[in-house]
Amino acid sequence: DSGVTQTPKHLITATGQRVTLRCSPRSGDLSVYWYQQSLDQGLQFLIQYYNGEERAKGNILERFSAQQFPDLHSELNLSSLELGDSALYFCASSPAGASSYNEQFFGPGTRLTVL
Amino acid sequence: GQQLNQSPQSMFIQEGEDVSMNCTSSSIFNTWLWYKQEPGEGPVLLIALYKAGELTSNGRLTAQFGITRKDSFLNISASIPSDVGIYFCAGDRLPTGTASKLTFGTGTRLQVTL
Numbered sequence: 001d002s003g004v005t006q007t008p009k010h011l012i013t014a015t016g017q018r019v020t021l022r023c024s025p026r027s028g029d030l031s032v033y034w035y036q037q038s039l040d041q042g043l044q045f046l047i048q049y050y051n052g053e054e055r056a057k058g059n060i061l062e063r064f065s066a067q068q069f070p071d072l073h074s075e076l077n078l079s080s081l082e083l084g085d086s087a088l089y090f091c092a093s094s095p096a097g098a099s100s101y102n103e104q105f106f107g108p109g110t111r112l113t114v115l
Numbered sequence: 116g117q118q119l120n121q122s123p124q125s126m127f128i129q130e131g132e133d134v135s136m137n138c139t140s141s142s143i144f145n146t147w148l149w150y151k152q153e154p155g156e157g158p159v160l161l162i163a164l165y166k167a168g169e170l171t172s173n174g175r176l177t178a179q180f181g182i183t184r185k186d187s188f189l190n191i192s193a194s195i196p197s198d199v200g201i202y203f204c205a206g207d208r209l210p211t212g213t214a215s216k217l218t219f220g221t222g223t224r225l226q227v228t229l
Contacts, residue, residue, distance in 0.1 A: 002157065002159070004157075031213070031215070033215070033217075041118075042118050042219055042220075042221055042222065043158070043203065043205075043219035044219075045216055045217055045218070045219075048214065048215060048216065050213045050214070055213055055214045055215075056209070056214045056215060056216045058216060090157050090158070092157075094215060102145075102146040102148065102163065102165075102207045102209075102215050102217070103148065103160055103163045104148075104160070104215065104217060105160060106150075106157035106158045106159070106160075107157050108155075108156060108157050109156070109157050
């Protein structure tokens with residue numbers, strides 16, 4: 001158990017809908033990262049938040065957005081869903097110390113199925 | 116999206132054998148990480164490397180940060196059935212600080228037979 005929690009574990013929805021995925025980082029970690037894992041694209045970095053502010057951005061679609069709240073939990077919002085958005089979505093968190101900052105600890109993931 | 120080149124793509128080995136896999140890139144990375152993922156679970160961090168040439172062990176696992184900073188290697192000695200899973204390398208071009216942007220490898224699927 002990494003200490004990172006994600007809800008829900010599974011989500012089934014229809015095209016055009018909007019969903020929200022939730023993540024709670026490990027105790028003491030200030031950074032939260034979101035990743036998408038699909039069969040054809042592998043694990044892709046989407047976005048990072050550090051202490052409530054966006055800090056790094058990857059190939060995140062404009063239909064996707066995220067935020068980190070004062071209690072450090074984060075939400076990933078996916079809107080106007082398409083079939084191709086079906087994937088595993090992982091959240092990770094990392095320690096605040098500079099020497100180990102890149103060590104990201106992953107949650108169990110949310111499996112999103114768009115029908 | 117970008118992915119690092121990992122080889123081999125899959126390995127079928129017998130229990131007790133040693134395993135080697137590597138990860139290569141055309142770009143320089145400041146950090147190399149190795150993760151293991153089992154079905155239905157998130158990746159689990161195995162080893163983190165921060166300096167070119169660094170060799171780090173974690174039990175039966177040993178990983179090295181390539182001198183050119185464009186590659187990394189993972190060795191598993193005396194494999195056991197619970198080593199089964201997909202092993203991913205990940206690199207970060209950003210220096211250690213408050214921003215991090217991991218690029219993951221394509222994965223090496225390891226199967227261990229008794």
